Amino acid sequence: MNTDVINWENVPEEFVIFDLETTGLDAEYCEIIEIGALKFNKTNYLKDGQVDTFQTFVKPQRKIPSEITAINSITNEMVESGSTLKEAVESLFTFAGKNKFVAYNAKFDVKFIRNAAKKVDFKLPRPFTVECAYELAKSKIINVENYKLSTLAKVFKADTTGAHRAVNDCAMTLQVYLYCLTIPNGKVFDPKKSARGTLTSQQIRGTFYLIIFAFLILWILYSVLK
DSSP: OOGGGSOGGGSOSEEEEEEEEESSSOTTTSOEEEEEEEEEEHHHHHHHSOOEEEEEEBOOSSOOOHHHHHHHOOOHHHHTTOBOHHHHHHHHHHHHTTOOEEETTHHHHHHHHHHHHHHHTOOOOSSOOEEEHHHHHHHHBOSOSOOOHHHHHHHTTOOOTTTTSHHHHHHHHHHHHHHHHHSOTTOOBOTTTTTTOOOOHHHHHHHHHHHHHHHHHHHHHHHHHO
């Protein structure tokens, strides 16, 4: 990631991005088979570009459908020794601590987490809210083919290798989320209009100082010549 184009003043100091891989879309019937999360700390990230990572497979009650394995490459063998649902949910919230959650298409993940918590009698923190990076992207980015995570990740030149695996999707979400936070309120980003390149924050500051310097020169000349 090119950290120079991020307006870091708009980025929270800490948050946790999480993602679920499941056996389908129905939170009542389908099961979580993988949980991934990234814990972001702005100070540490600016220092070394690193984030804390959490990942666990969850052993489902039923076999993973072949069409799901075709999407996320998670097999029954991979989850055979996975955590129980209770262990996985507890571990996620222990990892997150009191940090706020962010997810891409958060409604999907929240439904599964709430349903899982009910199944294993886990008390969710109150309030349990998750910021949706998908909704943020829809309000900030225009003129794109679609709002799939991998599509937007490519817009910002993020690595899309291993899409549909929990931690990899978290990494893509982090890139998209950070760039969206950079776009000022009331403004939108059009990738097609920006295809010729985007000014870095250093270039913007340089241009600003150049304008100020030119104004001062003109003011001095005016004062001398009047």
